[in-house]
Amino acid sequence: MSSLPNPAPTVTSSSQAFWNATAEGRFTLQRCTSCDVVVWFPRKHCPDCWTETLSVFDASGKGTVYSFTIIRKVANDYKGATPFVVAYVELEEGPRVMTNIVDCDPESVTVGMPVEMVFHDTGEGNALYRFRPSAN
Amino acid sequence: MSIRGAAFIAGIYEHPGRDLPHHTIWDIHAEVAIGALADAGLSMSDVDALFCDGTAGFGVLTLCDHLGLRPSFVDNTETGGSSYLAHVGHAAAAIAAGKCSVALVTLAGKPRTGSPPVKWAAGPETGFETVWGTASAAHSYALAAQRHMYEFGTTSEQLAEIKVAASIHAQYNPNAFLQNVVTVEDVVNSPMVSDPLHRLDCCVVTDGGGALVIVSPEIAKKLGKTNAKILGHGEAVKHTNNGRIDLTHTGAVWSGPRAFAEAGVSVNDVDYASIYDSFTITVLQTIEDLGFCEKGKGGEFVLDGGLVAPFGKLPFNTDGGGLCNNHPSNRGGITKVIEAVRQLRGEAHPAVQVPDVQVALAHGTGGSLGSRHGSVTLLLGQEDA
């Protein structure tokens, strides 16, 4: 278990399907049916070619740390959880997503470290996708 | 059409206050407007264009009402702390197009003593960026600093040199929020805020504001004083790029070449530079991206007083910058333009005045290197430049 709070995200009509899937432990990505690019964050059009037909698939949940910071002090929900790690993780499928790195000593996190996705229930019908160190 | 030579910055004013508990932001807007117009030798009745950001009231509508202006041209461009540099470029374009001839740009804010933080409407990215515990710009810029260190071997000590240079300049500015000279050790030993950024890698938080008056060449000539000629302007928006965010470059890679091309000058012609300094990493990445050194070599460039006026390789932020002097409303753009104009006029403090400045650069970075930001580069010169 993570010791971080699990605040519910702002959900819109464009992101509803994405967040619903997280409740089932699935992280879905969209792929443009025209230019084949994997889209992040979810929307109703491809930002690369403006095609409005996107397919949806389940991501592998594997990635590497692209960059990170250790937050030492905050005044928000995370106040009692410092120090904690905020990172961009580069997914196997290409996109770099903002997230937390959990289940490890913040001081042990490095750029390039392999990580895998875990889900933390917000109690509001969805879950936050976070990452923990993985073997490879 | 180019704006080169189409307009001049004739008036500047930086509010001397850094803690203004008894001012409203509207009081500050009015004081800086009056101050900049007096500096230009103009009055409120001469103003026919107003530029301000989107942080307060109903923008230009509220401010025109408050100041009693009836402009023929208004612009509420909002690109964070770089807005005011965009306003200068837009004002020059509007003057060139004959839409106005005396443009006023104002900024005011009170992050120390009372302005409620700006509440932006949720964007499409909000659900994916606001749940991870980040609470300040430092957390986001830290992500950029960490990646820059990884790719290029940049060190905390190199970033610290940028704060040291700013502090050397700030000691001569009686209005600077921080006037003490600091060392590299002071910076790297200050508390870690968000790895790898320390407290002293961050800019100051100040109340205050500033204003600029931009005029047509005909009016500039009548004013009969040294005005800063607008040579070139470039702007760009850098964003998360469909999930392929690149944290090691700023929008200066695009705004810089646009401004240099319009101005017809190169980095070698720049005698003084105001570089947006919300954090030390902002400066480091920007000087690389503007071409003052090779990409990734910014850490070496800033060593040995490279940024220290008057004789460093690139004298920068001689007012002490946002890192030590002033970052009014959490936005350092207008003070960047103001100090560049002071350098062109020879009105900087004698200890930091760069001799014979022919070309000055001012650069703004608004928003975040860690997500999306507006990048604006201005090139200013002497009247005969």
Ligand SMILES: [Zn+2]
């Ligand atoms: Zn596409």
